[in-house]
Amino acid sequence: MKIALDIDGPVAQFDKAFCEYYNMRWNLNDDYTKYDKWYIPSASQSKVTEEQSEQAFKEFTDIRMFAAIEATKDVKNALCTLQNIGCEIIYITARPKSAYRTTAKWLVKQGLPIDGILFANENKGTVAKALNCDLAIDDKPSNCHQFIRNGINTIFWGTKYNIDYQNKLTKEALKDGIKINKDIFIKRIEGWRKTIQFIRKLQCQKLNKK
Numbered sequence: 001m002k003i004a005l006d007i008d009g010p011v012a013q014f015d016k017a018f019c020e021y022y023n024m025r026w027n028l029n030d031d032y033t034k035y036d037k038w039y040i041p042s043a044s045q046s047k048v049t050e051e052q053s054e055q056a057f058k059e060f061t062d063i064r065m066f067a068a069i070e071a072t073k074d075v076k077n078a079l080c081t082l083q084n085i086g087c088e089i090i091y092i093t094a095r096p097k098s099a100y101r102t103t104a105k106w107l108v109k110q111g112l113p114i115d116g117i118l119f120a121n122e123n124k125g126t127v128a129k130a131l132n133c134d135l136a137i138d139d140k141p142s143n144c145h146q147f148i149r150n151g152i153n154t155i156f157w158g159t160k161y162n163i164d165y166q167n168k169l170t171k172e173a174l175k176d177g178i179k180i181n182k183d184i185f186i187k188r189i190e191g192w193r194k195t196i197q198f199i200r201k202l203q204c205q206k207l208n209k210k
């Protein structure tokens with residue numbers, strides 16, 4: 001099974017590192033665990049302005065802060081388990097291309113299995129389809145839409161900030177006029193333990209079909 005895996009969220013705790021950075025930079029005290037959006041939290045959740053956030057993100061990239069991000073809980077064990085049961089792990093990230101070296105070095109340093117690293121900030125769905133991925137894991141609703149649009153089964157990586165999207169995803173996709181193939185699923189799962197259980201089940205079903 002070939003898996004298209006998002007980095008920020010399922011693999012790296014970007015929100016935490018970025019929030020710490022802009023808090024320091026702009027002397028704020030935002031709490032990333034209360035975000036209701038990814039990347040730039042809404043005004044009700046944060047004191048950072050859009051301009052400050054954009055400036056902080058540029059600096060964050062320029063001074064290679066991606067190297068200092070903490071890994072997501074349990075990710076190393078999880079990805080090694082997936083590799084052991086025959087999965088290929090292709091990272092598809094929307095990070096700026098200038099962060100390629102820092103990102104690749106970080107993945108190696110964490111001891112994570114790597115079968116490919118791609119930078120795609122426009123349409124992750126078409127990239128994953130071109131690579132014949134069987135499954136995608138991502139925390140951003142619009143990316144998940146792109147995956148299901150391209151006929152790729154999707155695990156919607158559950159975090160606090162996307163909890164409301166649990167049921168909206170397929171409804172929104174239908175509203176967009178996307179015909180969802182009945183064989184394609186999208187499932188919101190929180191944490192690697194449950195994700196691994198789910199993927200193991202998928203693997204068994206696949207083997208039983210053969």
Ligand SMILES: [Mg+2]
Pocket residue numbers: 006007008009010138139140
């Ligand atoms: Mg993400």
